[in-house]
Amino acid sequence: xxxxxxxxxxxxxxxxxxxxxxxxxxxxxxxxxxxxxxxxxxxxxxxxxxxxxxxxxxxxxxxxxxxxxxxxxxxxxxxxxxxxxxxxxxxxxxxxxxxxxxxxxxxxxxxxxxxxxxxxxxxxxxxxxxxxxxxxxxxxxxxxxxxxxxxxxxxxxxxxxxxxxxxxxxxxxxxxxxxxxxxxxxxxxxxxxxxxxxxxxxxxxxxxxxxxxxxxxxxxxxxxxxxxxxxxxxxxxxxxxxxxxxxxxxxxxxxxxxxxxxxxxxxxxxxxxxxxxxxxxxxxxxxxxxxxx
Numbered sequence: 001x002x003x004x005x006x007x008x009x010x011x012x013x014x015x016x017x018x019x020x021x022x023x024x025x026x027x028x029x030x031x032x033x034x035x036x037x038x039x040x041x042x043x044x045x046x047x048x049x050x051x052x053x054x055x056x057x058x059x060x061x062x063x064x065x066x067x068x069x070x071x072x073x074x075x076x077x078x079x080x081x082x083x084x085x086x087x088x089x090x091x092x093x094x095x096x097x098x099x100x101x102x103x104x105x106x107x108x109x110x111x112x113x114x115x116x117x118x119x120x121x122x123x124x125x126x127x128x129x130x131x132x133x134x135x136x137x138x139x140x141x142x143x144x145x146x147x148x149x150x151x152x153x154x155x156x157x158x159x160x161x162x163x164x165x166x167x168x169x170x171x172x173x174x175x176x177x178x179x180x181x182x183x184x185x186x187x188x189x190x191x192x193x194x195x196x197x198x199x200x201x202x203x204x205x206x207x208x209x210x211x212x213x214x215x216x217x218x219x220x221x222x223x224x225x226x227x228x229x230x231x232x233x234x235x236x237x238x239x240x241x242x243x244x245x246x247x248x249x250x251x252x253x254x255x256x257x258x259x260x261x262x263x264x265x266x267x268x269x270x271x272x273x274x275x276x277x278x279x280x281x282x283x284x285x286x287x288x289x290x291x292x293x
Contacts, residue, residue, distance in 0.1 A: 035060045036071070050074045057090075064098040066090055068108070086112050094119065101128035103139065115143035132157045146178040154192075158243070167243050168199040169219070171210060187214050196221055198241050203248040204228040205239050217243045225250065 036042060040055030050072055053059070057071040069092030075085045090096075090108040096119075106121025119139040126133040133139070137152030150156075154174040159166045171192035179188050192210035198219050199205075208223025219241040227234040227248050237252025 038071070049076065065096070066108075067093070067095045067097075069093050084112070088112070094121070101126060101131075103127075105139065117141045117143070130159050130161075132159075146180075148176040148178070150174045156190075163201075165201045165246075167201075167246075168197070169210070169212065170197040170199075171195060189213060200241065200243065200246040200248070202229055202246045203241070205241055205248055207239065212243075219243060225252075 036053050036059050038053035038055050038057040043052040043054060053071040057068050059066045059071055068090035072089040073085050074087040088110045092106065094105045094108045096103040103119060104123060104125045105119040108117065108119045110117045124135045124139050126139060133150060133156050135150040135152055135154045140149040151173050154171055156169045157166055169192060172194035175191045176187050177189045179186055190212040196207050196210040198221060205221050205227050207221035207225040210219060210221045212219045221239045225236050225239045227239055227250055234250045236250040239248055239250050241248045
């Protein structure tokens with residue numbers, strides 16, 4: 001979870017130029033070339049003030065690449081191509097690739113003035129090393145604010161192949177805030193809003209809101225908090241989840257617990273310590289592979 005949405009930032013920022021003349025689309029205002037390829041050619045529609053790369057279009061800038069069925073760049077001003085680019089679109093089978101990962105969608109739109117990139121489609125997904133981010137409605141990056149947003153059934157899955165475990169964070173909407181640290185953009189905080197769920201190999205935690213502190217690898221959940229571990233359930237105002245140890249702690253003045261001991265006296269959950277996802281019937285919401293140990 002610590003780098004997943006950051007990768008989306010890097011993928012977009014490396015590709016999209018700042019406001020510049022239409023000619024800068026091919027050269028880039030930072031002096032670094034942008035190569036564009038298309039099976040069916042590149043079209044310049046002067047009256048519509050748009051450049052269009054048709055058929056398996058591909059744009060490459062350094063080690064970042066965007067592929068789509070079609071790429072469009074819209075510019076303002078006169079029809080001679082000297083105006084400023086105000087919008088860039090990638091349409092159909094969009095794949096954004098960089099050393100940090102890959103993002104998938106059906107359509108990507110970058111508004112140059114507001115510096116906002118929005119990726120939409122049926123199978124929105126961002127893959128990085130160990131992380132998978134999915135959303136139903138959109139994946140966004142607000143460049144000026146240093147903010148990434150996943151909207152609609154947002155989910156981040158963090159896999160630890162060495163321990164054969166995974167941690168899952170879900171919410172209706174998730175935002176990731178970035179800061180400039182030593183010349184690099186680093187994710188500092190992830191906020192989760194509405195129907196928040198955190199699933200670790202040991203516990204299932206739900207609540208109204210959540211905040212993930214990236215450096216500390218601590219998640220805080222507030223509002224109607226429930227912690228389920230095996231047959232036991234704790235209810236309270238606030239929970240702290242340590243994603244390193246997998247231990248969840250309930251806090252607050254109002255704490256209520258329902259503890260059901262196993263008949264054989266084993267302290268582990270009946271399934272041998274494995275905590276299953278309550279929504280396991282969904283294809284994307286399978287039981288966790290690890291165990292509490």
